Amino acid sequence: MNKHKVFFQPGDILVEATDGSTLKEAMNDAGLEFDFLCGGRGTCGKCRVKITKGLTTPVTREQEMLQAKELDEGIRLACLTRVSNDMTVELPNRKELKHNILITSDERVFEIDPHLHKIFIEVAKPSRENHSSHWRRLKESIVQQGYKDSELESTISILRQMPDVMRSANNQITAVIYRNEISGMEQQDTTKTMLGMAFDIGTTTIVGYLLDLYTGKELSVVSTLNPQTAYGADVISRLNFASHEENGLIKLQGAVVEAINELVTEAVQKASVTRDQIYGISIAANTCMHHIFLGINPQSIAVSPYVPVLSEPLVLNASELKISINQAGKVFILPNIAGFVGADTVAVLLATELERSEDIKLVIDIGTNGEIALGSREKIFACSAAAGPAFEGAQISGGMRGAVGAIDHVYYRDKLEYSVIGEGKPLGVCGSALLDAVAGLLELGILNKRGKILAFDQLTNPAAQRFKQNLIQYEGQGAFLLAEASLTGNGRPIMITQSDIRELQMAKGAIAAGVRVLMETYGIQVQDIKEVLLAGAFGNYLNPHSACVIGLIPPELESKIKMIGNAAGTGAKLALLSSSEFRRAKIIAEGVKFVELGSYPRFNNIFGESTYFNIK
Incomplete structure (x- = not known):
């Protein structure tokens, strides 16, 4: 097949594009960060680019969505314009494409309880009198630190490393232990340093927090636009891409893993440490992002009855997911609640301690897919409202x-x-x-x-x-x-x-209807809600008064609204720093009662009423 040279400006980035491919595909091949809000379906008209050489004839859809003046100036839509000759393409405002990404979050008091532990030991050397294996002598040294011999386990990779590490370190080593598994062996005493990173993987953005696992101190914060936006702005677009495009799931997973590795690099550079000093990573994500990160096809989430493949928490080796940290590193993945109420909501609940509250509180994370939780220590209900983009x-x-x-x-x-x-x-x-x-x-x-x-x-x-x-x-x-x-x-x-x-009206109607359904299910009136907690980027940048005027949030609750920052990030940090908090996340996920809005008998009527504005 013929290839054409496409130069993207600024930056003079060259891509050889196949004849008939779209500019969007060429941009993806070049790794260019660019939003395709509708997933490249040609429905949003936001992927405007300017062709300064090799101008093409606009297709019908471009003629409908662009003004005549724009067409004359060479403006085209990247998802609809096909490459048929050498081209030069100008990307608007590329140098200034910086997004406001929410990284701050509230903190709360908790007890640090690391998942992994380091023990410095001196292993007895073999002798004519002591013919015990390396593994036996290693276990005997660890038992002296309080572990039971019968509970200690190893992996084949550790056994393979053992003779060389012991010889090089003159039998003075640091064992990295997760539960009863020896997951790492390091020369000499490295017990002073053990770091981790907590990640909130959102549909739009990814935020990472580098933490000292001993003290909980935050060493650096990094963030980026989720590179999967190149395949669609919303969850449904990603679901369709993963399920129906050739190698779609592999591309989506590869994009997010690459982004996490790049954020790890940025975080350790900021803190003047190394990635080998990172031993744990926690992941909070909505159910779709969770599945894609794990390389699990999320297709079952997209069709009724919208069930996830997995809801339980997971602990995996970082190497299994190609996460570039210490070879002993573990990845702690928070549990999901339902198909569209994921681990990010669990992380928010972990941070807000809703299940411990005497008062009834309303928690809302407003976005393309709005997650809503209502409850107290008595009970918690949650739902997902398809607010749209x-x-x-x-x-x-x-x-x-x-x-x-x-x-x-x-x-x-x-x-x-x-x-x-x-x-x-x-x-x-x-x-x-x-x-x-x-x-x-x-x-x-x-x-x-x-x-x-x-x-x-x-x-x-x-x-x-x-x-x-x-x-x-x-x-x-x-x-x-x-x-x-x-x-x-x-x-x-x-x-x-x-x-x-x-x-x-459709977006605010979905959120407002979700709140009303949860109130009816709980059996309370609006005055029974003592506090409204707004989580996530959009919830923290909006004006609460505006949200109440349009009816997104019941007007009676305006004085009770509190912004809680990136609460999902806070929850991810808690789950990383404390094994007991990670276990509590599982209890929370299992205790929340999910309400399927589409199955609620009066939902259509409630939604219709909620799209109206309340005029005083």
Whole structure:
């Protein structure tokens, strides 16, 4: 098959692409970080690139989604443009593609109880009087440290290393022990240092925390965009890719393992340590990300009754997963609850101690797939609400992730104002700003309870008069202009369209309906909830008032809202630093009662009601 040279700018990155392949495929081959929010299905129109050489004729879908001016300037969609000749492709704002990734989290008091232990021993040398095997003499030395001979086990790799290590170390070694297994042997005394990393693998981002396993001290924090976004922004896209694309699962698993190894490298460089000093890794992830990380086909999650292959916690050798840490290293994987309520939710519950609370609390992790838990020490119910990609900026006309150039908050003052991540010209609007914009339109009376943008002559609130110039027409319907084309960084106006509001209504309706179903299942009223804990990136960047105005969270609970940062990261740290906390995660997962929203008798009615806005 013919090959063509594709140069990506900036950076002058060369890829030889097969004739007929898409630019998206070429970008993936080059390892370029780029968002394909719809998974490359050509439905979101966000993968705009500029072709400066080898311009192609736009396909019908591109003609529908791009403006005539953009087409004339060489703008195309990477997922739809096929390579038929040598090309030069300019990637917009590639140098500035930095995402706001939530890495902070609340801490709580707990007792450090390491999974692994190090013991420095001097093994008796063989002699004519002592013909015992290396293994026997090693065990006898460890027994003197309090272990029972009958419980000690070894692996074949340790037995293979044993003679050389003992000879080189003059029989003075450090044994690395997990439970009763000798998982590592090191020359001389290395007991002073034992590190680990806790990972929160999200659909959009991955965050890693490098920790001292003896003291719990955080040595460095690293994060990155989940490279699987190249195959789709949401869980469903990844499920489909893993199940139906050739080698799809292998590609997805390889991408996340490579990202984790790169984060390990970055973390140890920041802390001036080495990766060989890392002996444990914990993993908190939603069920789909959990399965993909393990190389387990997640197809069963995608079809009714949406069951995972595995819910129980796992402890694996790091080498089995190709994680580059100490050869004695273990990977501790937190348990799942259900198909769409995963180990990340378990980690959040571990961090918040909901099962120990005297008061009833509501825990929400808002995202494409919103996980909700409600309960106390008496009982806990949890559900998953399919909110869709609106909160991530997908399917929104000017939507984008919370990256540099995104409008992140909107303010209705004497005139319309907004803040931009990175403080430059805006490129689009992210989910938190979408909430602010719509909440303000509701308070001004520019939106009715059905979400319709009213014409200027229908407005009755005098305060709305200040924003007359922002009320425009777009594709025959009302829209609200946030930034005109001359003020943006890409020459395109940023607005909230009628379609954008519909997308938000569906997303907020899913979360709100999930909360209502859990309340009914629990048998409580909204006033019985003593605290609302918002976890995750979106939950911590949104304005609580805006969330309550649009009905995402019951308005009566606004004063009870508390942001708890990356609670899944906190839970992952707890599970890494304490074997008892890791065991508690299993108890929590088994004790949570999962509620399948689709099977709830009144769900359709509740969801329909929840898509409406409550106008005061």
